[in-house]
Amino acid sequence: xxxxxxxxxxxxxxxxxxxxxxxxxxxxxxxxxxxxxxxxxxxxxxxxxxxxxxxxxxxxxxxxxxxxxxxxxxxxxxxxxxxxxxxxxxxxxxxxxxxxxxxxxxxxxxxxxxxxxxxxxxxxxxxxxxxxxxxxxxxxxxxxxxxxxxxxxxxxxxxxxxxxxxxxxxxxxxxxxxxxxxxxxxxxxxxxxxxxxxxxxxxxxxxxxxxxxxx
Amino acid sequence: xxxxxxxxxxxxxxxxxxxxxxxxxxxxxxxxxxxxxxxxxxxxxxxxxxxxxxxxxxxxxxxxxxxxxxxxxxxxxxxxxxxxxxxxxxxxxxxxxxxxxxxxxxxxxxxxxxxxxxxxxxxxxxxxxxxxxxxxxxxxxxxxxxxxxxxxxxxxxxxxxxxxxxxxxxxxxxxxxxxxxxxxxxxxxxxxxxxxxxxxxxxxxxxxxxxxxxxxxxxxxxxxxxxxxxxxxxxxxxxxxxxx
Ligand SMILES: Nc1ncnc2c1ncn2[C@@H]1O[C@H](COP(=O)(O)OP(=O)(O)O)[C@@H](O)[C@H]1O
Ligand SMILES: [Mg+2]
Numbered sequence: 001x002x003x004x005x006x007x008x009x010x011x012x013x014x015x016x017x018x019x020x021x022x023x024x025x026x027x028x029x030x031x032x033x034x035x036x037x038x039x040x041x042x043x044x045x046x047x048x049x050x051x052x053x054x055x056x057x058x059x060x061x062x063x064x065x066x067x068x069x070x071x072x073x074x075x076x077x078x079x080x081x082x083x084x085x086x087x088x089x090x091x092x093x094x095x096x097x098x099x100x101x102x103x104x105x106x107x108x109x110x111x112x113x114x115x116x117x118x119x120x121x122x123x124x125x126x127x128x129x130x131x132x133x134x135x136x137x138x139x140x141x142x143x144x145x146x147x148x149x150x151x152x153x154x155x156x157x158x159x160x161x162x163x164x165x166x167x168x169x170x171x172x173x174x175x176x177x178x179x180x181x182x183x184x185x186x187x188x189x190x191x192x193x194x195x196x197x198x199x200x201x202x203x204x205x206x207x208x209x210x211x212x213x214x215x
Numbered sequence: 216x217x218x219x220x221x222x223x224x225x226x227x228x229x230x231x232x233x234x235x236x237x238x239x240x241x242x243x244x245x246x247x248x249x250x251x252x253x254x255x256x257x258x259x260x261x262x263x264x265x266x267x268x269x270x271x272x273x274x275x276x277x278x279x280x281x282x283x284x285x286x287x288x289x290x291x292x293x294x295x296x297x298x299x300x301x302x303x304x305x306x307x308x309x310x311x312x313x314x315x316x317x318x319x320x321x322x323x324x325x326x327x328x329x330x331x332x333x334x335x336x337x338x339x340x341x342x343x344x345x346x347x348x349x350x351x352x353x354x355x356x357x358x359x360x361x362x363x364x365x366x367x368x369x370x371x372x373x374x375x376x377x378x379x380x381x382x383x384x385x386x387x388x389x390x391x392x393x394x395x396x397x398x399x400x401x402x403x404x405x406x407x408x409x410x411x412x413x414x415x416x417x418x419x420x421x422x423x424x425x426x427x428x429x430x431x432x433x434x435x436x437x438x439x440x441x442x443x444x445x446x447x448x449x450x451x452x453x454x455x456x457x458x459x
Contacts, residue, residue: 113307113309116303117309118270119268119270119301119303119366120300120319120320120365120369121297121320121324121369122323123293123323124289130309133309134309
């Protein structure tokens with residue numbers, strides 16, 4: 001029982017942290033560029049990203065399922081019902097959130113910071129770094145919210161992961177299972193573990209919000 | 216001492232949303248010169264400075280920086296931009312500490328002896344004791360002094376000042392004006408100071424240009440502009456009789 005719990009918890013952390021980091025690695029630069037530049041269609045993209053915040057996890061799961069099932073374009077990779085598949089599905093959910101929130105926190109500070117940095121001799125890359133540093137509270141919040149969405153969702157991981165014991169079972173899918181079995185106490189305990197994990201990760205991220213980057 | 220023209224704007228036109236602000240404006244500033252640009256608010260003084268700094272592209276006309284044409288916005292070349300500074304009315308700290316803010320432009324340039332340069336720059340605006348404080352705890356006068364140290368620590372040849380003492384108290388104004396005067400003489404810099412404060416222009420500038428209706432109406436030695444202006448609009452403005 002306890003070995004099982006530990007495995008489920010660690011897998012939850014592994015899958016959601018990986019999904020958040022991988023999605024953020026693409027979403028933060030993209031959101032920064034979108035926040036810094038005024039281009040036509042920025043408002044449309046902004047609206048689309050906001051809509052995607054509410055993207056149903058089951059639909060994300062379904063899309064990844066179609067992509068990696070044996071008939072799908074990535075079928076040969078044999079990813080269905082693996083933690084990798086779960087990471088992919090959660091990335092779909094995290095990506096628009098981190099992109100959109102990064103974009104709005106960057107565009108909030110962009111004008112003043114960008115101009116000040118440029119008048120002091122920053123090149124484009126240095127300007128982007130400075131803006132990102134100013135916007136870091138918002139950007140790290142974006143990553144936190146993305147992580148929160150990843151670790152809490154159940155629809156996507158259950159479709160592409162299959163909730164297989166010792167293999168793809170995570171905290172949320174375990175809660176679903178235990179509730180169905182009528183093990184309410186255990187399910188509740190899993191819920192408490194889930195919240196603690198989220199809290200723990202948030203505390204780690206929070207420290208980076210305060211620090212800031214050395215130029 | 217080199218008294219050559221450091222920067223020249225030629226035939227600048229700029230409008231916003233169909234409304235013309237600057238019309239065929241030309242102006243130049245030389246090394247060792249402190250040129251005040253005076254004029255009522257909304258006349259386009261800030262717009263002109265931003266064009267001189269390469270931040271804003273004019274609709275027509277060219278800016279020459281040390282005889283070379285300057286690019287604008289994304290095309291403004293880094294090398295030229297790194298040799299000038301713009302100090303705006305509302306300074307924006309980019310780093311937490313006062314010290315790091317002043318070191319920022321030096322770090323951008325990978326310069327050496329950062330410690331000495333930063334403490335010298337802070338010393339000139341009497342801010343050395345605040346070096347370790349958070350920029351957010353400074354008063355508005357101290358913040359502007361920090362911004363002055365930050366804008367001059369890398370020794371730009373051209374310094375552009377946009378209403379740099381607006382809304383400050385007399386003590387801070389005098390510290391900043393002394394610092395500008397020192398910088399002008401010490402570095403033989405070319406300084407353009409935009410202001411609607413006539414007393415300030417008269418106090419510290421060597422020459423003055425009156426900007427009105429999109430163009431420079433008159434430009435001369437400061438003494439001349441304030442005592443014997445040629446144009447009646449200049450006369451009305453410097454005597455305070457112009458009604459807006
Ligand atoms: N980015 C902008 N977009 C639209 N109008 C602008 C912009 N910047 C300046 N203006 C307009 O140009 C005119 C001149 O502004 P500005 O250069 O700030 O005047 P000053 O600094 O002399 O007070 C004003 O009417 C102002 O509203
Ligand atoms: Mg102005």
